[in-house]
Amino acid sequence: MANPIVLIPARMNSTRLPGKPLADIHGAPMIVHVWRRAMEADVGPVWVAADDPRVIEAVAAAGGKAVMTRFDHPSGSDRIFEALGAVDAAGVHDVVVNVQGDLPTIEGSVVRACLAPLADDDVDIATLATPITRDEEKDDPNVVKAVATELDPGRLRALYFTRARAPWGEGRLLHHIGLYAYRREALGRFVAAPPSPLERREKLEQLRALEAGMRVDIALVDTAPLGVDAPEDLERARRMLAPGKPA
Template sequence: MKIIAMIPARYEASRFPGKLMKDLAGKSVILRTYEATKQSNLFDEVYVVTDSDIIYKEIVSNGGKAIKSIEEHESGSDRIAEAVKDLDIDIIVNVQGDEPFTKKTPLKNLLDVFKNDLEKDVDIASLKIKMDDLEEINNPNNVKVVTDEHNFAMYFSRSPIPYPRDEKYAEYFKHIGIYAFRKEALLKFTKLPMTKLEAAEKLENLRFLAHGLKVKMVETKEIAIGIDTPEDLEKANAVFKIK
């Protein structure tokens, strides 16, 4: 199997404009994410794919590989699909540009899903981590996921799910925005219409489910700090100071 990593990167962000170019312990957030992905040594190639000249130059000037998008795109997955449509590859891992603490073990566990999926039942694999803090559970910036008994995703939401009518059964899992796609599933996704659920929650993963794509969730114990707000950036800088 030929496996690549793609890091979609927009300069503008509604909650935290320009966040990917913010300083994180002496390097930009996007460069930190690129380097962490590269250092996993799991991929034949790692690319940043972006609509931004600023981000493109940031990666290339630091010895990395970047692809400039030709068209405008609604989602990171659409952006990646444009970049990979003519590439001879099997699996694409979509690493979010604001995940500078990306580590090898969770990525390897994602890739193992496809290596063990002899029947090719899985279209997409992604990560989840258990949450216990009530404030984090109620935070709409933390996307929650519920799964069936085989760990296939049933629904993603910014709201706390499930509703804890009986609290002893309620478990909460945060979706970590790293996806691994079969190439054919990614290209299929880009041709599917946006659904009302996706438009309402602003979550592209709801389009996968609405159109029958099977998303296998892999639980991880790794603590991920995504950079969604200035406060997240402060926490991330504090982590680097501890290292």
């Protein structure tokens, strides 16, 4: 049986939305909303991996746990790897779930769904995708597409990730959701590997895993959670999380 831990990387120095983790959403910082949703998933202990003491204080004030990490990590994966060594040095947890700190509307069921592909011992990393239903997303480079082959209903094996419209021809396109469940050993392999050529070209970190020969499987979910990258996304999150409205 897997014994997961959930780690939420939080970086204050966002280019498009500085101070993003502490952005107010109806009286609570965004990072607290994400922490609450991860707690609702009820898959294991939840820690925020922060680069600023103000984030630590905000999470602690809400009753959560947070650990300080270096400010200069190049990615959230590197940040959670440092945090994992700090909060679980004994190696109790064999699966690490990386929930991005800018997903305040994510549902607990979506976090749980990411664990399902790891029931197959051959899978190194599990992630999520949802079918694209809006035509404008098909050619939007900010909507990452997963190219995958179906193994079972609702589960696929990733072959490639791209910002381009792919695969060509008739059929559904898949919007990749950047939430990952790593086997602990796989996370260590991933952060130890140098950035790969396709990763640098597409600016997609997950391609490093595929180029390193790691197996990435995908669980399908109904919708993509809102990622807050810019002020307009923050306003949309506030509308979605308004009191009395379901996310």
